[in-house]
Amino acid sequence: MIREGRRQGVELKPDSTHIAMTMNLSLDELASELGVSLTASKRDELHRRLEAEVSSIEPYPDAIKAISLLKAHGIKTGICSNLASPFGPKVREIFRQMDGYAFSFEAGVMKPDPSIYRLICDQMDVEPGHYFSDGSGRVLMIGDSQNCDQDGPRAVGIAGFYLDRTGRGTIHDLIEFAEMVVAHNGQ
Template sequence: MPIVAAVFDAFGTVVHIKRKHHPFRRLLRIGAQQGRRPSGIDLHCLMTSNLSLEAAADRFGITLSSQQLTSLQQDLDDELESISVYPDAVDALLMLKAQGIVTGICSNLAAPYGPVLRKLLCDVEAFALSYEVGMMKPQEGIYRNICDQLQVRPNRGMTPSGERVMMIGDSLQCDQIGPEAIGISGYYLDRKGAGGLTNLVQFAQLVIEDKR
């Protein structure tokens, strides 16, 4: 029986934030108001380090009043509370589980979002999260990490042992082009209907058909 693993991006693909406040972006704006020049590596630092809001402020040399920190934390807490799983993601994961297909999440995100993701998706077998792995999509290492956790070897076609890894997400670069560089079959999700795949049930059907 072929072994097929299905890997998903997280935000915008499997889960979404209903109330967006962008607290880390607000933090960087406060830093800019204090004369700190934004850097191109700020995002990379936030996404590849295990940083709370307060720790991120310390890392970037941003001074926060207790009122500012409280306001940012309240915004972050409200964002985290508003995260929910897309209905089609629930259906897709159930379809894959019923077929014995292992699933994983490979996502770029800041540390506070990880525990919520794991709680909401507790039936998913593996998580490669940028702040834990220390790499961001589309770096090859993060894709290799999720494959190692799922104990599969990426290959666009079936390997002699019958293994294949398929991935989907809402970023063409990170979820289709990036993973294909190491042999993962990548698919782009466009929930607005302009792309080939508009929901995760379609993807699950592709994965199941491939397994057969």
């Protein structure tokens, strides 16, 4: 959409991506919000491309295994993601077993805004920075952005971890993270 706007010479706002990620808009509504004119053929093309992209979404194999491991140990799981609205239903479909979902397009804010982390904690009925009532765990988060998934959560009392799939960081995959969480809860 942004590329199409640029092609048309539309002066896009610096926060165009922010608009796409924090407003619950269809593709047509987003075009209107950004001031991008779509011909019928361009609209059809963008809808086809979006549909193809959404339908191609697959979870990392380690995500399914990690969630299963956490669930088997009674640990709540949730997804907190900067996400445009067309992708939300597919993510929910793939990850039906989650205890909460905080998507930027629904929350109206993007990570690392503190309110999105508080939203997911509220949905999961957990309090960041505090042990659960049985004293066996804390609120932890992992993701592939140091700013959004490590530093941002830490600002509200969530233990944020950086997932570095390149192998250079401390945690390389989600199973490793889940095993760490399970081991911590066993103490």
